[in-house]
Amino acid sequence: MNAPIIQAPTIEMLKLLEEMTAFSAPGPGVTRLLYTPEWSQAQAFLQERMARIGLEVRTDKVGNVYGRLKGSKSEEKVILTGSHIDTVVNGGDYDGSYGIAAAMTALHYLQRTFGQPLRSLEVVSFCEEEGSRFPLTYWGSGYVNGMYNGSEAEDNADADGITMKTAMAECGLESDTVVDADKDTDGSSGVRDDIGAFVELHIEQGILLEKTSTEIGVVQAIVGQRRYVVKVGGTANHAGTTPMTMRQDALAGVAEMLVELERSAAETGAPLVATTGRLEVFPNTPNVIPGEVLFTLDIRHSEAIELENFCIYILATLNGIAVRRGLEIDITTRLNTIPAPMDLGLCGVLEDICQSQGSSYCNMVSGAGHDAQLFAPRCPTAMIFVPSRNGISHSPEEYSSPEQLAAGLNVLTALLYDLAYLEN
Amino acid sequence: MNAPIIQAPTIEMLKLLEEMTAFSAPGPGVTRLLYTPEWSQAQAFLQERMARIGLEVRTDKVGNVYGRLKGSKSEEKVILTGSHIDTVVNGGDYDGSYGIAAAMTALHYLQRTFGQPLRSLEVVSFCEEEGSRFPLTYWGSGYVNGMYNGSEAEDNADADGITMKTAMAECGLESDTVVDADKDTDGSSGVRDDIGAFVELHIEQGILLEKTSTEIGVVQAIVGQRRYVVKVGGTANHAGTTPMTMRQDALAGVAEMLVELERSAAETGAPLVATTGRLEVFPNTPNVIPGEVLFTLDIRHSEAIELENFCIYILATLNGIAVRRGLEIDITTRLNTIPAPMDLGLCGVLEDICQSQGSSYCNMVSGAGHDAQLFAPRCPTAMIFVPSRNGISHSPEEYSSPEQLAAGLNVLTALLYDLAYLEN
Incomplete structure (x- = not known):
């Protein structure tokens, strides 16, 4: 210099x-x-x-x-x-x-x-x-x-x-x-x-x-960035008359997914960040079990291979949660920058x-x-x-x-x- | 007869x-x-x-x-x-x-x-x-x-x-x-x-x-029925630039609350039912960490004492999750029938x-x-x-x-x- x-x-x-x-x-x-x-x-x-x-x-x-x-x-x-x-x-x-x-x-x-x-x-x-x-x-x-x-x-x-x-x-x-x-x-x-x-x-x-x-x-x-839209489908039903054991509650399933997202992101550590910023519930009524939930995933990392590995892991995890709960799941990629x-x-x-x-x-x-x-x-x-x-x-x-x-x-x-x- | x-x-x-x-x-x-x-x-x-x-x-x-x-x-x-x-x-x-x-x-x-x-x-x-x-x-x-x-x-x-x-x-x-x-x-x-x-x-x-x-x-x-509206406040922030360890993510906190709601309702067993049917995220944008989440709780049981006990437990649990995560929480009772x-x-x-x-x-x-x-x-x-x-x-x-x-x-x-x- x-x-x-x-x-x-x-x-x-x-x-x-x-x-x-x-x-x-x-x-x-x-x-x-x-x-x-x-x-x-x-x-x-x-x-x-x-x-x-x-x-x-x-x-x-x-x-x-x-x-x-x-x-x-x-x-x-x-x-x-x-x-x-x-x-x-x-x-x-x-x-x-x-x-x-x-x-x-x-x-x-x-x-x-x-x-x-x-x-x-x-x-x-x-x-x-x-x-x-x-x-x-x-x-x-x-x-x-x-x-x-x-x-x-x-x-x-x-x-x-x-x-x-x-x-x-x-x-x-x-x-x-x-x-x-x-x-x-x-x-x-x-x-x-x-x-x-x-x-x-x-x-x-x-x-x-x-x-x-x-x-x-x-x-x-x-960072490289992946953005996904995830649609989870369950069965909308009466919140009072449907026993807990007979539910396909889309929101309950998504809650489990988001907890796992946060946990695995923390485990992977910086500079990885993973965020659900948008979430919509249908029909979104206090006394109706949610039949469908849409949410976004925004995942970023400065290393391409780390980003790829985390995305593979989390998408597989979301699928696994959906299958175990009898929920439908559909994941669409909206953005993919290296x-x-x-x-x-x-x-x-x-x-x-x-x-x-x-x-x-x-x-x-x-x-x-x-x-x-x-x-x-x-x-x-x-x-x-x-x-x-x-x-x-x-x-x-x-x-x-x-x-x-x-x-x-x-x-x-x-x-x-x-x-x-x-x-x- | x-x-x-x-x-x-x-x-x-x-x-x-x-x-x-x-x-x-x-x-x-x-x-x-x-x-x-x-x-x-x-x-x-x-x-x-x-x-x-x-x-x-x-x-x-x-x-x-x-x-x-x-x-x-x-x-x-x-x-x-x-x-x-x-x-x-x-x-x-x-x-x-x-x-x-x-x-x-x-x-x-x-x-x-x-x-x-x-x-x-x-x-x-x-x-x-x-x-x-x-x-x-x-x-x-x-x-x-x-x-x-x-x-x-x-x-x-x-x-x-x-x-x-x-x-x-x-x-x-x-x-x-x-x-x-x-x-x-x-x-x-x-x-x-x-x-x-x-x-x-x-x-x-x-x-x-x-x-x-x-x-x-x-x-x-x-059944008797309790209905609550829960408001959870965190800090809205950039989803890319805020490390996982520096977040007060209202939705991540609520996800943990909903998992605990479902788990404890299943543990309590029928005829108790507990549902979050409505949930709103603010600002609800894919690349912004949620700063506030509003959701409803609908809890029902045919025995007054069982209903009361579950509600006391779950409200305390939600408060505990909020405190641990540095989130604000405000719970309003909307309905209370015996x-x-x-x-x-x-x-x-x-x-x-x-x-x-x-x-x-x-x-x-x-x-x-x-x-x-x-x-x-x-x-x-x-x-x-x-x-x-x-x-x-x-x-x-x-x-x-x-x-x-x-x-x-x-x-x-x-x-x-x-x-x-x-x-x-």
Whole structure:
């Protein structure tokens, strides 16, 4: 490590973050859904600000916004950093926005302080990550990494029946040409092969850093995730007149399944997490034995083999409980993403930076999905976390202090310096 | 026992039952809610039919309909039999109606075959038992037994905000005078002190008789019932970023509670039954750890002390699970009825009748509530059950065969003969 002392301007970043919160639909917190007027205004605002700090601005066919600080070695690949501009409904000020505001501030600071980099530095404001308007996630970073073929714009509609294609047209985006996305290495649009590294700074959205009074999380991997919907069928019957020995109580069976889920997850240990967040009972009447229960399973682990093994075990266990109780069971897979390991070399650089900056840090796994996981299979990728108060995100309560945000900004800036300014 | 061979006319009863099903709101099955036009028409139809078979007809201030076959010993108390005319939404043809149609058929047959009884025989069509329109049950039989003071008519409203008082006025019933209900022993209206015995014939609404191929259930007691609403509070959190060891998962806690409920109910054994029929999860999102769960407990037993002991045990157990897991718990009692033992003497008479008629029978507990439980503390009371196909009731699927209904009719008729025609 050879980096100078980095003191990026926190105030500039906080002001930008605050200005970004203004682009929101009415209601508590920030609501900025893909291809809405407030989303368009936010992306236009960022383009204007990127231009003002001297970046070369462009957008691509799905509405990702890029701002480039051109390097002197134009033949080398680009160092990309940023996050997503969209939010959940009634989300907070920091999820996604922080990574963009910090990236812009870092590029502005690096250019002012150290001049032109060797390798081009780019900030990106991805159009979408959350999947809050359309039933699709990572539309922005997925597009950049060739995960989508463009037909998604016609196949997906929001709750009002408006397709992505229509919503894109209202924002002046030509979805018809998405499918033909050129793979220009000048990065003018489409799938990109010109990325040398991707770095994302994000709030933790968990409670680990706060609980351990740690300033920086160096993400080792983003977990893989399986999501299932389980339907358990019994026999609805009168709660008073059906003896306990003559019941096929779907809810009683599911209760046993959930106890076993929790027990086996605890036995497997971290970083495995297993959750039933949604559960519906039918007919859901106090004096009727439940005839059917639907519930979700959300299982995550940073190691593909561990995730696979746990899922095999728990699905077999649920089946066994159902069979023993004479219940029907039907399990549908809704999501299956593999774990995304971050680049070990970049993790090491991040540790060095934290040490030299005097920031406490820990290596950790990201239990939540992020745009970075789309880059990890294709280029060296790093993620930096800062603490979230009470572990809360996706809520107007979302909060990280200026000091915490500043620590993350300085670590990000130092890493970008290392990647773009130093000879290999 | 001194009864002659009883062969009550099944066809007359089945025809009456079929005619009664016509009085229904649109939709599957029979929907005849209290103080609706279809309810009024059904009660008017029964008055006309009671008069046609020679009964003295009258109604009381809440809309119960009586038909009397006057006895020669007018100083003796009345033998009352019948059931309720109201149904649940999309109910069946038999629940309640069967007890009325059979009672009318029995009185008609007894009068034709054996002439005037010693003691007056009365059939009653109670205005309401189910609690399906207003949040109140046993309004008909409760009124007769002095359980209500009349203020209920103003205090209770249906889902559309129509009070019972308004609904009664629309049926020509003066709710203002309900509270002053006279206690005339001529039974012209109000709370009645002139009942010498009450007998109710009803479908089982359970599967015991069918499973054991038994024709008649001689009810020994109607269970007491406790109903609770339990609210369990944890901490809603991100399902991916919150380690298993840092969770207060309300649903995981409730799952453990339900497993313990089922286990301890099985250990206690019949006739105890314990059910969670309704359960709601908040926020009920696949990737959010449940922060709150609401669920119901429905616990029934025929012995007051056993019911009390089980409830004390299970509530303490739920509290213990909540405390151990750091969850908040709040338990509200919603219903508390004591068990209603039937008259042992009348049970013995019923057994003798079944034997002499060649009907298989068993002594059993009613796990469902019935109008008879309001009479049990005040006069000798008996209940007779016939099988329900698949144990189903409160559904258009409700069914008992003509043979099963006929067996019940003959047992009822014989008991009424015994009570009204024989010298004590």
